[in-house]
Amino acid sequence: MNDSAKKTYWKSFAQRDGCLDANEADPHQAGPAPFSRRHFLEAAGFTLSLATLSGCGRAPEVIALPFVDQPEGMIPGRSQTYASTCAGCPAACGLLVGVRDGRPLKMEGMPEHPLSRGGLCAIGQALPLGLYDSHRLAQPLASGKVTSWEDVDESITRLLGEVKQGNGAVRFVTSTVTSPTLKAQIDAFLAQYNDAKHVTFDAVSCSAILDAHEKTHAARVLPHYKLDQANVIVAFGADFLGTWISPVEFTAAWQTRRAPTKKHPKMSYHVQFEGRLSLTGGNADRRYRLSPVEYGGVLSHLATTLSMLAGEDPPAGRLSESPIAATEIDHLAEKLWDARGASLVLCDSQDVSVQVLVNFINHLLSNYNKTLDIQRPSRQRQGNDADVLNLVEELKAGKVAALFVAGTDLTHNLPDHKAIAAGISKAKLVVSFAERQDDFASLAHFVCPDHHPLESWLDAEPVAGLVSISQPTLQPLGGTRSILESLARWSGDSDSAYDILRASWRENVLPRVEPRPFQAFWDKAVHDGFVNATPIAPTVSEFQSDTVALVDAEPSGDDYTISLYSKVGLTDSRHAHNPWLQELPDPTTKITWDNYVCVSPTAAKELSLSNGDLVRVETDEGSSVELPTLVQPGQHDRVGAIALGYGVRGTDRFADIGPKWLEGRPTVAPGELVGKNVASLIETRDGELQYTVSGVTLTKSGGRRDLASTQEHHSLEIPRNVAPHGAEVRDIIQETTLEEFAQDSHAGTPHAHHHGDTQLWAEDHTKSGHSWGMVIDLNKCTGCSACLIACQSENNVPVVGKDEVRRQREMHWIRLDRYYSGAGDDVSVAHQPMMCHHCDNAPCETVCPVLATVHGDEGLNVQAYNRCVGTRYCANNCPYKVRRFNWFKYEREDALQNLVLNPDVTVRTRGVMEKCSMCVQRIEEGKIAARQRDEPVVDGNIQTACQQSCPAQAIVFGDMNDPESKVHGAFEDPRRYRLLEEFNFRPSVAYLRSVKNREAADGGEHHV
């Protein structure tokens, strides 16, 4: 009977969805019946129901398609790693691309890379999501219509011929080009025309530094800053740990001087002067709130004092009143002077005279060629604002015949949008290489989309002498074409990008390394990702002191100064379409999906503003913008700060992101964009684009716009009215000073009663094998949030949209807790990565009714998603609040982006709990790999995603039972502490106490 039922079932695969229904059964199958049909059916029904019970629920048929011809070395299910170069920004960090079954999935830092040292920022991590973006152009466009490459090539070649004949001006605008091959290709292309020029335009430019060096060293170079050589770092506004020039490299270098040990209680001294509260400022030992317009004043005083210490004449010029106390200046000058040759003064001012002063100070301190390398300069910012402004004038005058723009959105990022657009319309040929319909591309006659960096061959030379390769990791998804090939076509060449690159390396790179056959050299270069070559040194003159003059500090009146900055993890408009980065909370403000005006609490009080109130920003030149307010402690009272790179064309697509339900609000209201473009506020002065705009009025405009913040409460200090006596501040962040640390390496331990580790019950669980643990050095962690995206990419963490973030339901497994401490507007900042602590006495495990979360015998708190029924009891009972619940089914706004999913990690459905698993898939992979080699797991072979990419190398993970492991060592560190230790949760995650190089009673803040 059972069999017959099964057979019936098997025959009808078409009906396989349903089970065999008792009513449909043919009674005659069961054999001769001794009684009536009706009675038979009664009995048969019962029997059949038994039979069908065991025949129910067949899974749908799954077709498995093997290769026809399996490519050599390709094993389905195995991940392969390719060396490449990150193209997220011109910093060009080393990249390892993890490719699984033909899909690049996970970006990791390249540990051997001399600049990034294994680190990778959030933008680099988020590259694959940008790759699988259906909004990227898949075909070239002519006048906004899809067309073929042949037609485009034909038209452009024809128009170029006309331009050539008419001797028209050809202008080629790019963002900083670090690729020597592309640079050569552009030069070769332009060489065909009489009036041709390559204009480099950086959306956030450092042009003044280069121009200042042209003055002082007769070479327009950007020094290569070596923060690992610097004992004293004084930065004026430069957010070098966050966004400035090459943040990953700088973080990696900076952290090497931030690890005092018991034996060597030494660390660098980092002072930050800034108007807004930047990521770097938050990590400084001493931070001065100083309006950017006052940088010159302080630098003038510093230069004067240092000149006296050096026994030289101070620079000419009037010395205005110092914005900070003379004793402070003297103290700082002394520190700098003592660290001659191992100190560094950095400044992000776009005022050339200020930068000249900075050069002078660095020169006085003999820092050149020690902490600032201009023999092997950096190529990471080459923007020339004077050229750009010149181009704008040319455009307005209609003097440009052909305009090419690559790697930047020319109109979005420049202030005078309308005039430029009008100028562009006068040109004969306007070509954009943009990968999507950006602001400029919509004005261009032709859009010739370049490949995504993960699809194309290219190279980079971020610092003279370090040449790296960027290799494709999959076939192009659309019909895009490498810019190298496009330029070749229009020059009448038909070479592929690969050929062009190889030819360029044969000619330009091979001669710069020790002689060897090209193929061997090339193979090694592609394998390693980079080569060290002899740098082509610029001709640098001696320091020309006659260019130096003191700068008059402009009195900062009652008007506000607006500081335009780049948000960490988004920088300019290029990545605005990346939902991971849009949802990445700003490390300091913790706001997602918006830009806003940061004002200090004092200013907010004066203007009667609170978070979310719309404020109108008006410059004295008449441009204005209306944005929500964010009250930001630590900000200068006369400075407002707004992030650039928002209001990007096409971001209205995010109206579809996140769950849709009765009370749900769209991330972007219809017709709106994510944030607002504030490029219109940029001023031009002295041939530079100025991101500091003074003479601004702020007025409350009445409306509101809710900001989506991932953190509601901001300080360790609990609200005064509910603070119990003696427990006003929680000792969650433990901090000490270098001075105290040198005396007692345990300094900073709170004076709490600890009852030891005694257990009330029998100790049944001894971890005899591995015991995974993690230690995070709070002294190194800058809060840059790269780990957050690394985790999101590795663990298939969904994007939830603005409304869900506003409801405190973001899904990131790592939360970067940010606390302010200190009184009033002068605050000190602490960052603390917070993920599942894998407690040995985990409160979450006890309460789960269905055993969905239990403890593994290697110390991991495991979450079996498929068992979870979603009571949320575990999340309630988690003292660290690190569990994340799938409130909805978070479908992607762009279905193509499902390709970014890591097949090693289950995608969670609605209604289940999830949390940091300590990358258990990597642990299992590492263990299996070791078992196959028949050897024990080697410390460092298993790395969590967050650890791998941490630019500061603040995260150590490993087997605590292995006495040789780094994590074991870190657990022995006197700075080690565990959070909420007094509750005996026994977490497997620990922190290393933060040590600040400041005086004991010093809040780290100085009122100006």
Add this chain to the structure above:
Amino acid sequence: MSDRVLLATFEHEDDLLAATDAVRRSGFKIVDAFTPYAVHGLERAMGLRPSRLTWVCFLCGMIGVLGMLWFEHWSTSIDWKLDVGGKPWNSLPSDVPVAFEAAVLLAGFGSVFALLAVSRLFPGKQPQIINPRVTDDRFLLVIDEADAGFDTAAVRKMLQEFHALAVEEKITLPGGDLQ
């Protein structure tokens, strides 16, 4: 039990109690009494022994508590040992609540089902209703007439003394089930 029984109807429980007591003392066999509510003292008057359902209850409760304790122990520390929150494999205190609930559940259901079984109560049962007012305001006493020396008239008279509203003779149904 013979076929013939004597039915006495009363209006008050006091009368029923007294009559029952008297009838039993006189040596007659009382088949049953029917009352609209539980009349206290009637069981003594009728000479019934206390119910043994308490033992059923106790037994079921014990099965519940021991069975559940065993299952909890077996499933958490023998069948598959899982480390839950660092607690010991066999954590007796946490087994108590469920074991208790199981005991109550089994004891409760056990005794109720035992009651229904012993009293032969089940859905759809059609009892013989002697007097429909017995569930409202009448008290009935049923006396067996089996005794050879049963003097119907004397008994009638005796019952009248206790304010019996009516006394009548009835023949039981086949099967002897009067209920």
Add this chain to the structure above:
Amino acid sequence: MSDVHASLRSPLVTGDKTISDVTRDICAPMDRKPTALWWSAFGLSLTALIVGVAAVWYQIATGIGTWGLNKTVGWAFDITNFVFWVGIGHAGTLISAVLFLFRQKWRTAVNRSAEAMTLFAVMCAGIFPLIHMGRPWLAFWMMPYPNTRGPLWVNFKSPLLWDVFAISTYLAISAVFWYVGLLPDLATIRDRSEPGWRKRITSILCLGWNGSARTWLRYETVYLLLAGLATPLVFSVHTIVSMDFATAVIPGWHTTIFPPYFVAGAIFSGLAMVLTLMIIARKVMQLEDYITMTHIDRMCKLMMSMGCIVGLAYGTEFFMAFYSGNGYEQFVFKNRALGPFAWAYWTMVSCNVLIPQLLWSRKLRSTLPVVFVIVILVNVGMWFERFVIIVTSLHRDFLPSSWASYAPTSIEIATFVGSFGLFFTCFLIFCRIAPVIAIAEIKGAAHLKKRPPAESITEEKAA
């Protein structure tokens, strides 16, 4: 009980009733056509129920995200409502079982409706843990049953699992207790009904009850046993519910006082709900002779004493937080009284501790409108007690970085309203189809009027 004794106390049933009067009076509402008042109440309840069903359907179809919860506050309206309804469900069994064991005869007037209330309240309560799950269709995983996962059972260390067993046992035992109590009355209805659907149904449901003294003896034994089982069960259920919080590590939850505190609270809220229903029922169903002012007076006294116990618990919590020296604990309590949810805390304190003090006055106890307002306020206050415990403890716990706020969404409010809809719809139907007062019990307990035998004999003969 002697007559002397009875005369010392006010009688259980007033108005010179005979046994058959009792039967008639209590069964009367079932015989009458429903009044307009009943219909309007029923319509209102049914509307609320439909709203609730729609809300739950939407929530299950869309996700828990339709509630105002977040990563910090994982429970709010759902578990508040759960504990609230379980609490209400306690008075029923308490009145039936505990007062039965203490031989408090006055319970007979109210035990039936209180038990029904228990049943419906526990039904309402049971819905919340079910729908609060992310995947309610997998709720059966909470039960240990053989499956393809082999040796994977359930977590007997989880208080939530204890809850599952406790609530389901409680529901089952309450239902059985109620049904067993109903058996003789069903037989009464059967016997006084004209042949028809009611007679048919009741004769099936009464299992062939015939009032035999032997059955009565066993019945009384089992009833006593059930009462004896239900009493510790009642205490265990709310103890276990309180352990959901007490065994957690969250400050404000991790409190040893919770079991007695919750039980007292449950009795308190249950009495308030019983009184609410009784005051309505005696008015609407004209049962003033059975639910007398004495009953209400006693219930008020009991309720007030529970209010005082609850007040003591509130105070004790603060004292323990202060005395423990645990900063996190101290913070939670300060935050309750002075933080963002202070309004909820002070609503709770006023409704549960301050307002019931009015019941010291005998005059107020005997003024029905005042009592009614007070019991409604106590109901409100007890709801807020659970809200305060759950939300204020969760929203600001150990790490200030994860502090969050909470506000309910329309779906949550609709679900809450819907639970009242379910409760009252069930209760109104119950009033129509079953005797709201235990007929057999009240006959046994009350000393009713005796009529001269002669009159009865004539009547019997006429019959």
Add this chain to the structure above:
Amino acid sequence: MQQRVITVVLLIGLCFGLITLGAGVSSWRLPDNEQGYAPKQPIDYSHRLHAGELGIDCMFCHSAADKSRHAGIPSSDVCMKCHKVVTSSFDVLQDEMNKADEEKRKPKQIVSDELRKLYDTLALDETLQPQRGATAKSIPWVRVHNLPDHVHFDHRAHVAAEVTCQKCHGPVESMQRMEQYESLTMGWCVNCHQESTKTGINGKSVDAKTDCAVCHY
């Protein structure tokens, strides 16, 4: 009377059901248990012939079993390693050879029906030469052993621990059509892990963990 008939019928029905239950108890499956699944494949490939009679090693075709989490379904070029030459069963080919020898002609290309399907997917014509204009396609095999997405089974670990293929896949060498021999349910996995830890595999002690995270992440 009617009651008695119903009783009899019910009793017979019950016996019937119990017998069925008893007979089917060995193949009794709880929901989600796919034991016995043997879908029809696009090509009637016989494991009995290849693995059984010809004794080809499992890893010859499923070569990734010790390299990847998936053992891998062989690509068509693996089939063609032999079937370039072996185009039909040995006897048929031998007969044709002999006949051709007798008739003094070149032997004809004989292709069996099942192998024709293989050549069709590879777009090979009668003489096994690539057809012009046609592209080779993958063979759409139907997966027999399906685990849910939330289960991460890794072949490498099991091959490294010397678990035989048959332990999970059953006597493949005797199966004409591949079928799911074991239940492959979680309970089955856990039992084997527990047993192996106790008894070892091939005399070697193993630590087959029963942590959730061994399979679920």
